[in-house]
Amino acid sequence: ETGVTQSPTHLIKTRGQQVTLRCSSQSGHNTVSWYQQALGQGPQFIFQYYREEENGRGNFPPRFSGLQFPNYSSELNVNALELDDSALYLCASSGTENYYGYTFGSGTRLTVV
Amino acid sequence: KQEVTQIPAALSVPEGENLVLNCSFTDSAIYNLQWFRQDPGKGLTSLLLIQSSQREQTSGRLNASLDKSSGRSTLYIAASQPGDSATYLCAGYIENYGGSQGNLIFGKGTKLSVKP
Numbered sequence: 001e002t003g004v005t006q007s008p009t010h011l012i013k014t015r016g017q018q019v020t021l022r023c024s025s026q027s028g029h030n031t032v033s034w035y036q037q038a039l040g041q042g043p044q045f046i047f048q049y050y051r052e053e054e055n056g057r058g059n060f061p062p063r064f065s066g067l068q069f070p071n072y073s074s075e076l077n078v079n080a081l082e083l084d085d086s087a088l089y090l091c092a093s094s095g096t097e098n099y100y101g102y103t104f105g106s107g108t109r110l111t112v113v
Numbered sequence: 114k115q116e117v118t119q120i121p122a123a124l125s126v127p128e129g130e131n132l133v134l135n136c137s138f139t140d141s142a143i144y145n146l147q148w149f150r151q152d153p154g155k156g157l158t159s160l161l162l163i164q165s166s167q168r169e170q171t172s173g174r175l176n177a178s179l180d181k182s183s184g185r186s187t188l189y190i191a192a193s194q195p196g197d198s199a200t201y202l203c204a205g206y207i208e209n210y211g212g213s214q215g216n217l218i219f220g221k222g223t224k225l226s227v228k229p
Binding site for chain 1: 117145147149154155156157158159162183204206209214215216217218219220221222
């Protein structure tokens with residue numbers, strides 16, 4: 001059974017640029033969620049995808065968008081990067097009922113300069 | 114607004130001590146609660162999941178309890194070791210109604226340091 005994998009592990013971007021982060025869900029999981037973790041803070045919910053559609057969203061602006069593919073993998077896209085977008089971005093997968101909890105990936109560290 | 118609070122924010126103990134980490138939440142609608150470990154700059158490793166119908170879960174030296182009526186969860190670590198040094202996060206799963214699935218609400222974590 002494979003876990004959640006994220007790529008890339010680290011990324012440096014310039015303010016105003018766009019970035020795409022990728023996530024492969026754990027085998028058997030059909031829901032993917034994305035979280036943003038600023039330094040010294042707990043992760044904050046961005047959005048989640050189920051059956052290739054956004055299925056819940058936190059308090060993040062529209063320049064944060066995503067996709068889910070038929071194999072349940074997912075992308076997080078951020079447009080017009082701001083310095084405050086610098087954070088660890090975590091992807092998590094879960095089953096429909098969340099009965100067995102969430103499995104997280106190792107994260108992508110994004111630095112915006 | 115659902116909030117999860119973890120106390121203390123940081124804790125330093127000598128090796129071998131038993132310790133308790135606390136987590137409180139404002140919304141009794143939390144469906145289940147999950148404890149995670151996070152090493153510096155790394156992702157989250159799930160430690161224990163307590164489902165809504167359960168009161169506690171145990172795994173090795175770890176024991177977590179959940180009291181939804183009082184809005185509290187505790188993580189008990191027995192015989193702490195230097196390898197336990199990490200940040201421990203608790204997260205409540207909040208169900209959403211009206212068609213969308215729920216999501217996790219995290220505390221800020223407790224940074225644990227176990228001294229040899």
